[in-house]
Amino acid sequence: MAPMGIRLSPLGVAVFCLLGLGVLYHLYSGFLAGRFSVFGMGGEPAGGAAGPAAAADGGTVDLREMLAVSVLAAMRGGDEVRRVRESNVLHEKSKGKTREGAEDKMTSGDVLSNRKMFYLLKTAFPSVQINTEEHVDATDQEVILWDRKIPEDILKEITTSKEVPAESVTVWIDPLDATQEYTVTCLFVLLYEDLRKYVTTMVCVAVNGKPVLGVIHKPFSEYTAWAMVDGGSNVKARSSYNEKTPRIVVSRSHAGMVKQVALQTFGNQTTIIAAGGAGYKVLALLDVPDQNQEKADLYIHVTYIKKWDICAGNAILKALGGHMTTLNGEEISYTGSDGIEGGLLASIRMNHQALIRKLPDLEKTGHK
Numbered sequence: 001m002a003p004m005g006i007r008l009s010p011l012g013v014a015v016f017c018l019l020g021l022g023v024l025y026h027l028y029s030g031f032l033a034g035r036f037s038v039f040g041m042g043g044e045p046a047g048g049a050a051g052p053a054a055a056a057d058g059g060t061v062d063l064r065e066m067l068a069v070s071v072l073a074a075m076r077g078g079d080e081v082r083r084v085r086e087s088n089v090l091h092e093k094s095k096g097k098t099r100e101g102a103e104d105k106m107t108s109g110d111v112l113s114n115r116k117m118f119y120l121l122k123t124a125f126p127s128v129q130i131n132t133e134e135h136v137d138a139t140d141q142e143v144i145l146w147d148r149k150i151p152e153d154i155l156k157e158i159t160t161s162k163e164v165p166a167e168s169v170t171v172w173i174d175p176l177d178a179t180q181e182y183t184v185t186c187l188f189v190l191l192y193e194d195l196r197k198y199v200t201t202m203v204c205v206a207v208n209g210k211p212v213l214g215v216i217h218k219p220f221s222e223y224t225a226w227a228m229v230d231g232g233s234n235v236k237a238r239s240s241y242n243e244k245t246p247r248i249v250v251s252r253s254h255a256g257m258v259k260q261v262a263l264q265t266f267g268n269q270t271t272i273i274a275a276g277g278a279g280y281k282v283l284a285l286l287d288v289p290d291q292n293q294e295k296a297d298l299y300i301h302v303t304y305i306k307k308w309d310i311c312a313g314n315a316i317l318k319a320l321g322g323h324m325t326t327l328n329g330e331e332i333s334y335t336g337s338d339g340i341e342g343g344l345l346a347s348i349r350m351n352h353q354a355l356i357r358k359l360p361d362l363e364k365t366g367h368k
Contacts, residue, residue, distance in 0.1 A: 059165065060163040060164060060166060061125055061127070061163065061164060061166045061169060062161045062162065063161075063162045063163070063164060063207075063212065063228060064150065064154065064158050064160075064161045064228075064231070065150065065161070066169075066171075066205050067154060067205075067213050067215070067226060067228055068146075068149070068150040068151060069121055069124045069146050070121070070203035070204075070213060070226070071151065071203075071217075071224060073116070073121050073173075074117065074202060074203050074217035074224065075201075075224060076116040076120060077113035077114070077117040077176075077219075078113070078201045078217045078218075078219030079116075079219070080109060080116055081109045081112075081175075081176050081182070081201060084108045084109035084112060085109060085182060085196065085220075090108055090182075090183060091108040092105060092106070092107050093106055093107075105180060105183055106134065106179065107176070107182065107183060110134050110175055110176040110179060111134060113175035113176050113201055114134040114175035114176075115136075115140070115142065116144065117132070117173050117175050117201065117203065118132055118136055118173060119142045119143065119144045120144040120146060121171055121173070121203070123143050123145060123146070124146045125166070125169075125171075127167075128166050128169040129169065130171040130173065131171065131172050131173070131307070131308060131338060132172075132174075132175065132308065133174050133175060133176075133308050134175055153234055154226075154232075157231070157232025157234065158228055158231045158232045164207050168207050168208050169206070169207055170205075170334055170335055171204070171206075172204040172205075172311040172312070173202070173203055173308060174200075174201065174202040174203075174279070174308040175201055176199065176201060177198075177199065177202060177277040177278060177280075177309060178195075178198040178199045178200065178276040178277030178279075178280065180253075180276060181195035181196070181252075181276040182195075194220075194292065195276065196220040197218070197280070197292040197293070198276035198277040198280045199218070199276075199277060200216050200217060200279030200280060201217045201219060202214075202215060202216050202279050202312035203215045204308070204311030204312040204314070204334070205315070206311060206315075206334035206335070209333040209335040209336075210229075210331075210333075210334070211229070211332075211334055212228060212229045212230075212315060213226075213227070213228050213229075213315055214226065214227050214311070214312035214313060214314065214315030214316040215312055216282065216283060216312050216313065216316065218283075221290050223290045225283060225286070225288065225316060226316070227315060227319035227320065228319060229318050229319045230319075232319075233316065233319050233320060235286050235287065236286065236287050237285075237286060237287060237320050237348050237349055238285075238286065238295070238349075239287075241297045241347075241348070241350055242297050243297070243351070244266070244267075245266055245267055245269035245270050245271075246266060246270060246271075246296075246298045247270075247271040247273055247296045247297050248262050248266075248270060248271070248272055248273065248296060248297065248298045248299070248300055249273045249275050249281045249284045249296035249298070249299050249300075250274060250275070250281075250299075250300055250301070250302075251275070251276075251301060251303075252274045252276050254303060258272065258300050258302055261359070262300070265358050265359060266358075273294055273296050278301070278313060279309075279312065279313060280293075281296070281299045281313070281346075282299060282310075282312075282316065282317060282346060284296040284299065285297070285298075285317070285322070285346060285348050286316075286320070286348070297347075298346070298347055298350075298355070299344075299345070299347075300327075300343070300345055300346075301343050302327070302343040304339055304340070304341055305339060305340060305343075305344065306339045307334055307337075307338050307339060307340065308338070310332070310340075310344065311334050313346065314332060314334075320348060321348065321349070322347060322349070323345075323346065323347055323348070324344060324345070324346040325345060325352070325356070326340060326342035326343060327342055327343040327344065327356070327359060328342060329352075329353060329356040330342065332344070345359065
């Protein structure tokens with residue numbers, strides 16, 4: 001019997017015990033959550049700065065963030081390219097022969113630029129596939145951090161984020177385009193023409209094989225062009241192009257090969273511009289505020305070419321309403337193999353398919 005003659009109800013005791021257990025549970029769970037947060041096991045990572053989506057769970061990446069990192073990577077790589085060239089200590093060596101028989105050269109500029117670009121992108125987006133022209137040492141685990149800042153010009157043009165599955169993304173890096181021109185040291189040649197103008201560093205992001213982000217950076221003039229398909233850009237097309245007697249930009253290594261067919265197709269008034277570097281050639285089609293940048297109406301290439309050479313330019317042209325296809329009009333897929341056999345034609349504000357039909361012989365030339 002309870003004191004003072006008060007009888008306790010069994011139901012009341014049960015309710016009281018349950019309430020007590022509830023209070024203890026909430027107090028204890030709150031304590032554990034606080035302890036775990038100190039060790040970075042809940043919410044944001046320890047240190048307070050949340051990483052990119054891909055770093056958190058491997059699920060998605062934000063294309064606007066990828067553009068910001070790609071621009072920074074191209075510029076960081078460009079700094080290395082310029083620094084090595086100005087030091088005049090290139091440590092030049094050959095990787096073998098190209099299909100045209102030219103030396104496939106590599107320098108310290110290529111290697112150091114590749115290192116900066118690859119690890120900046122890989123640290124920021126560890127879940128995406130990155131393809132690069134130069135070898136990456138598997139034992140080299142350098143971490144190059146991104147400060148998570150998106151430049152104002154990108155925020156102005158691209159006002160919202162756009163997330164895509166990380167597994168759908170392939171990044172293509174060219175740490176030094178136009179290495180042949182980069183290595184020329186003959187004073188007579190350099191007095192005649194500054195071949196450094198052809199040099200670029202490039203980053204491209206493809207989603208399901210389609211180019212969607214492109215960055216082309218010119219280290220020696222410090223000009224950078226970027227664009228996102230269905231997003232925005234900091235570069236634009238020119239106001240007019242000559243489709244009847246175009247100025248055609250081609251590779252310095254086989255200018256004569258293209259010239260013969262181009263003159264037959266467009267007439268004797270056609271101008272052939274021989275230039276180095278695929279990035280430079282794409283910029284020749286655009287309105288670029290660089291006094292050393294030549295202007296062209298078409299870009300034609302007739303031999304095998306690597307995808308890291310052309311992906312960034314393809315993305316920029318596509319974002320601006322232009323086209324880059326094989327010489328038989330096929331879209332280029334940026335998955336699988338690292339090169340294309342069918343040559344290419346790039347144009348903007350022209351009837352691209354009509355141009356393809358005008359050039360039936362160039363595709364055959366590309367397979368010789």
